[in-house]
Amino acid sequence: MTQTINVRIQRFNPDVDRKPHFQEFPLEAEQGMTVLDALHKIKTEVDGSVTYRRSCRHAICGSCAMHVNGANTLVCNKPLSEAIDGKGQVTIQPLPYLPIIKDLVVDRSSFWEQYERVRPWLIPNGVTTDKEFRVSQEEVKALQDAEKCIMCGACYSSCQVIAMNKRYIGPHALLKAFLRVMDPRDAAPRERLEDLAGGDGVYRCHTIFNCIDACPKNLNPTAAIETLRKLVIRRIAFEDERKARQAKLLEPTE
Amino acid sequence: MYKSTGFISFFLRRFTGVALVLYLFLHMWVIGSIMQGVEVFDARMEFLQGPVFKVMEVALLAAVVYHAFDGLRLLLVNWFNIADYRKSMFYAVFAISALLTIVGGVPIIMVAIQGH
Numbered sequence: 062m063t064q065t066i067n068v069r070i071q072r073f074n075p076d077v078d079r080k081p082h083f084q085e086f087p088l089e090a091e092q093g094m095t096v097l098d099a100l101h102k103i104k105t106e107v108d109g110s111v112t113y114r115r116s117c118r119h120a121i122c123g124s125c126a127m128h129v130n131g132a133n134t135l136v137c138n139k140p141l142s143e144a145i146d147g148k149g150q151v152t153i154q155p156l157p158y159l160p161i162i163k164d165l166v167v168d169r170s171s172f173w174e175q176y177e178r179v180r181p182w183l184i185p186n187g188v189t190t191d192k193e194f195r196v197s198q199e200e201v202k203a204l205q206d207a208e209k210c211i212m213c214g215a216c217y218s219s220c221q222v223i224a225m226n227k228r229y230i231g232p233h234a235l236l237k238a239f240l241r242v243m244d245p246r247d248a249a250p251r252e253r254l255e256d257l258a259g260g261d262g263v264y265r266c267h268t269i270f271n272c273i274d275a276c277p278k279n280l281n282p283t284a285a286i287e288t289l290r291k292l293v294i295r296r297i298a299f300e301d302e303r304k305a306r307q308a309k310l311l312e313p314t315e
Numbered sequence: 316m317y318k319s320t321g322f323i324s325f326f327l328r329r330f331t332g333v334a335l336v337l338y339l340f341l342h343m344w345v346i347g348s349i350m351q352g353v354e355v356f357d358a359r360m361e362f363l364q365g366p367v368f369k370v371m372e373v374a375l376l377a378a379v380v381y382h383a384f385d386g387l388r389l390l391l392v393n394w395f396n397i398a399d400y401r402k403s404m405f406y407a408v409f410a411i412s413a414l415l416t417i418v419g420g421v422p423i424i425m426v427a428i429q430g431h
Contacts (some may be wrong), residue, residue, distance in 0.1 A: 131318055157317055219317045221325055267328075268389045269321040270401050287393045 063089045066141075067150035068099055073161050081161060083152075084108075095183070096129055096136040096144050096151065100165075112164035120277060123213030127165055128154040133215035133275040155261060156218035172217050175231045179238040179256070186248035186307050194310055207240040207285060209278050216272035216282055228261045232272035232282035235263060239285035242292060250292075251300035255297050303311045321406045328385050331378035338375055369427035372422035380419075381412040 068088050073081040086103045097115055104111045113136075115125040120138040127136050129144050130152050132217075144151045159167040216225055216232040223231055230238075238257055242250045257263050263286050272282040292299050316322075345363065349356045362368075388404045391397065397404075 128317075133317070219319075221317065221322055224317075256371055268393070269319075270398065271317055271319055271321045273398055273401070274321065275317075276321050281398055283398055284393075284396055287396075296354045 063091050064145075065149075066090045066145055067148075067248050068103060069150055069152040070100075070103070070164070071152075072111075072164050073155040074110075074163060075161075077273055082245050085150075090141050090145070092142075094141040096127075096134075096139045096141055096153065097125055099141050099151065100136065100153070104174055110164075112166055114166055121211060123211035126213035126215045126218075126277070128157055128218075133157075133219045135215070135277045138277070156214055158218050158220075158224040159214075160212065167214075167218070169214055171227045172214050172231070172233065174178060174232040175217075175229075176212070176237065179230060179234045179241075180253070181234070181237045181241065183241065183244060184247055184249040187244075188307075190310060197246055200243075203243050204240060205285060206278075206280060207236050207243075210236055210240075210280060211278060215275040215277055215278060216280075219271040219275035221269050221271060222265055226261075226265070229265045230257070230261055232266075232286070235266070235289060236282045236285045239289055242289065245303070248303070250303050251296045254293045254299070255294040257289055258296075263289045263293060304309070320402050324379075324385055324405050324408075327381060329384040332377050334375075335382060336376075366427060369423055372404075372423050373416065376419045377412060377416040380415045381408070384408040384411055 066088055067143060068070060068086045070084050070086065071081050072078070072084045086107055088099055088102060090099065097118060100111065100113055100115075104113075113125070115129070116122040117124070118137045120135050123135070125136045126133060129136060129139060130146055133156060136153070141151065146152070153165065155161050155165045155167045159169065159171070162168050208231065214233065216236075220229075220232055222229045236255070238253055241247050242253050247253075266283070266286045268283060270283055273280075276282070345356075345359050347357050385405075385408050388401075388408050392401055392404065
């Protein structure tokens with residue numbers, strides 16, 4: 062079953078255009094197509110100059126986050142049938158609030174800078190043990206699936222605070238900081254929380270919830286930020302608890 | 316522009332917040348005038364009895380009610396971790412604010428029209 066639809070793509074060529082404009086492409090939508098399939102079809106059959114990022118096509122790499130019909134999403138797992146609006150058209154724009162490089166490709170430099178700023182890697186306690194560090198079920202549950210984040214930038218570019226202030230750490234990096242702070246293997250939660258306590262940190266969030274709306278993995282950065290806010294206040298006690306937890310690992314077992 | 320209920324609630328929250336701060340200065344301008352004598356205070360109160368200020372009084376009520384209930388909504392969402400209900404709670408806050416503005420605003424306008 063096919064249906065003729067209208068795909069509106071925001072175009073911008075920095076060499077020619079002064080500002081972005083829309084171009085419409087009629088398309089025979091087939092059953093089972095995704096929005097990315099539609100973009101591929103247009104690029105291969107109609108206009109090869111249409112520019113976008115994509116890689117894995119399985120909602121894992123996070124390259125293809127775009128603004129479809131007014132909402133951020135991964136175009137690779139967005140069914141075209143769900144994206145068609147009442148007028149029989151699909152509007153595809155680049156992620157908002159970020160500088161456009163060309164067409165649907167945006168400059169994510171600020172996104173990665175903020176990511177590096179929170180030191181997204183694990184800081185070990187320097188003690189080598191002769192067995193694995195066993196994390197309890199409760200400790201895994203407390204991470205709230207934050208490890209499932211694929212760094213697509215959908216939350217970052219939906220954030221109204223980011224729109225106004227690029228120095229804000231952003232929901233993606235705060236979620237990653239949350240993951241590391243809550244990780245019982247991490248040895249520097251106090252240091253991390255002190256970095257997040259500043260004016261660009263957790264208190265800059267205005268609880269707008271756009272990040273939850275935008276996340277294609279159904280994660281909840283707002284709840285993570287709220288947890289960090291509570292931990293920032295009791296960071297010294299939290300580090301002591303962490304040390305006690307890690308010391309327990311080294312105790313001999315029967 | 317990322318359109319969402321979250322954005323609308325944030326815009327209204329910020330707008331009403333700034334409006335309430337500005338109102339505070341107006342309020343101090345009126346109340347503070349008692350230091351300059353009863354006549355000055357009465358003159359300023361008389362100035363505020365005009366129809367424009369009556370409408371602004373209703374707007375002030377709307378701003379206070381919305382700002383308070385939206386703040387309460389955020390506290391509840393964060394405290395009980397119920398972000399799944401954020402949108403329905405926003406609609407509820409909007410409805411409660413509209414209702415209380417009507418309930419409180421109608422008498423203000425009626426008094427302004429009838430003069431007592």
